[in-house]
Amino acid sequence: MFRLFHSGYYVAPKLRAKTKERSVEYYEIELYTENFGFMYINGEKLCPQKNDVLISKPGDIRCSEGGFSCHSLKFVCTDLDYKNVLDGLPKLFQTDKANKLVFLFVELYRVFLIGREFECDALVRQICATLFYPHTISSPYVRYSDSIDKVVDYVCENIGQKLSLEELSMLVNLSPSFLHKVFSSIMGMTIGEFILTRRIEKAKELLAFRDLSVESVACECGFSSRAYFDNTFKKRVGITPVDYRKSII
Numbered sequence: 001m002f003r004l005f006h007s008g009y010y011v012a013p014k015l016r017a018k019t020k021e022r023s024v025e026y027y028e029i030e031l032y033t034e035n036f037g038f039m040y041i042n043g044e045k046l047c048p049q050k051n052d053v054l055i056s057k058p059g060d061i062r063c064s065e066g067g068f069s070c071h072s073l074k075f076v077c078t079d080l081d082y083k084n085v086l087d088g089l090p091k092l093f094q095t096d097k098a099n100k101l102v103f104l105f106v107e108l109y110r111v112f113l114i115g116r117e118f119e120c121d122a123l124v125r126q127i128c129a130t131l132f133y134p135h136t137i138s139s140p141y142v143r144y145s146d147s148i149d150k151v152v153d154y155v156c157e158n159i160g161q162k163l164s165l166e167e168l169s170m171l172v173n174l175s176p177s178f179l180h181k182v183f184s185s186i187m188g189m190t191i192g193e194f195i196l197t198r199r200i201e202k203a204k205e206l207l208a209f210r211d212l213s214v215e216s217v218a219c220e221c222g223f224s225s226r227a228y229f230d231n232t233f234k235k236r237v238g239i240t241p242v243d244y245r246k247s248i249i
Contacts, residue, residue: 002082002124006074007105007112009201011208011248012037014067021063027077027086028056029127030070031101033205037066041091051098053131055089069208071105075124082125085132097130099156099198100149103187104130106197141182147172148186151179155195159202160220163195199223200236207245214241 005026014036021040032048039046039054041062048054048068056062077083095101104127111119151168168191169176183191199221206217218229218241233241 002079002121003076004073004108004112004117004120004124005076006072007108007120008073009069009071009105009109009204011069012064012067016065016067018065019063021061024056024058024060024062026058026074028054028072028074029131030054030072031095031098031105032068032070034208035066035068035070037064037068039064039092044091046092048092049094051095052092053095054092055086056091057087069205071102073105073108073124073127082128085128089132095131097149099152100130100187101127102156102201103152103189103194103197106201107189141185144174144182145186147174147179148183151183151191152187152194155191156198159195159198160222162222165191195222196232196236200233203229203233203241204237204244207241208248210245214245217241 016037030048030053032050032052032054034050035048035052037047039048039062041054041056041060043061046054048070054070077086104123108120108123108127111123150172154168154171155163165176165180169179172179174182180191183189183194187194189197203217203221206212206220207214212220214229215226218226221229223229223232230240233244237244239247
């Protein structure tokens with residue numbers, strides 16, 4: 001069983017001084033989207049890069065210096081099999097499943113906010129499975145995992161463009177209807193929902209850069225207008241893009 005204590009997207013200022021050391025109480029997993037500083041775990045100085053995963057374990061002593069942005073979660077694990085895997089992993093490593101992990105983190109934020117403990121447990125397990133056991137998420141279409149990875153990567157690399165089911169189906173040589181079924185089964189969300197989720201997440205990342213106007217952020221994330229961006233962002237996040245920017249800068 002996994003008991004989740006924290007789930008969120010964190011942005012630290014670039015010029016932040018070295019923080020005080022703290023003792024880690026829970027397992028902590030962080031997926032970095034940007035980094036301008038350093039992490040210290042048990043005295044070891046680490047410099048995470050984009051798409052790196054940092055894992056802290058109960059009893060570790062850690063602090064940080066400088067800025068970074070990352071998806072993060074903190075949880076207690078009572079499943080001995082998972083504990084053995086987690087305890088045997090290095091502190092820092094690169095993942096080639098970053099795009100899929102972003103989706104899982106974002107979905108975890110949603111269910112955590114509305115208090116769905118069983119779904120939180122399932123999503124934390126999926127995050128661990130994606131990190132440590134590629135393609136182990138249960139699905140009758142698991143043999144199409146490589147095709148779904150290809151679609152996910154394509155969407156994330158072209159998030160500012162107009163994306164259609166027909167275009168994506170041609171990319172992996174599957175019919176639109178079958179791709180829709182396979183994607184929903186493996187990812188737990190339709191392609192349209194995934195695209196919108198990734199656009200919102202990309203917008204959060206870009207809003208951290210003050211030199212980009214909100215209109216530019218909307219355009220780079222594939223929203224057809226500022227008004228549509230504002231309305232969609234507020235429905236998903238709870239506040240407007242302008243207020244979100246104020247909260248992180």
